Amino acid sequence: MTVVRAVRAEDLEAVAGIAAHYVLNSVATFAETPQTVAEWRERLDDLERRGLPFLVAEVDGEVAGYAYTGPWRPKPAYRYTVEDTIYLAPGHLGKGLGTALLGELVERAAKAGMRQMIAVIADADGDGSVALHRRFGFVEAGRLDGVGHKHGQWIGTILMQRALGDGTEE
Structure with a gap:
């Protein structure tokens, strides 16, 4: 049985x-050094302070994937725009977990008052991610060629965007 729920501290090791x-x-991911559980705890605390969703997909009691939204950019004017992140454990691809996570993430981000969601997808092996985001109404907003270098190769990114709602007007 698959359950999508808010992450708990005990999930952070997984x-x-x-x-x-x-x-x-x-x-x-363009990250080159894995984050520690303590660093993940800091991220969770930050997202909770901001009221942003951090979810896990649990399959038969095991964390099989995670997703969260974080600030798109640090400047205050971007505060209603978030970037999504979704990763599934090896062995859990192609089972609908990405769909379940992204659907819940979009819903919760909209309820949190966010207006836009951005996906930044590596252009080297992101076909599945692009298709997933398209199913949820994301459209391609641009491409950046050769902006990352990892594992001896230059990698571009595909930027996708989806409106969530009106956000908070000020």
């Missing part, structure tokens, strides 16, 4: 393990 797999073995 989250760190999933993330480390992609950091060390792929170009899906």
Whole structure:
């Protein structure tokens, strides 16, 4: 049975393990050093302070993937725009977990008052991510060629965007 729920502190070791797999073995993330559980705890605390969602997909009691939204850019004018992050544990791809996570993430980010969601997808192996985001109404907003260098190769990014709602007017 699959359950999508808010992350708990006890999930962070599994989250760190999933993330480390992609950091060390792929170009899906431009991170080059895996984050510690303590660093993940800091991220969780920051997202909770901001009222932004951080979710896990649990399959038969095991964390099989995670997703969260974080600030798109640090400047205050961007405060209603978030960037999504979704990663699935090896062995759990192609089972609908990405769909479940992104659907819940979009819903919760909109409820949190966010107006736009941005996806930044590595252009080297991001076909599945692009397709997933398209299913949720994301459209391509641009491409940046050769902006990252990892594992001996230059990698571009695909930028996708989706409106969430009106956000908070000031």
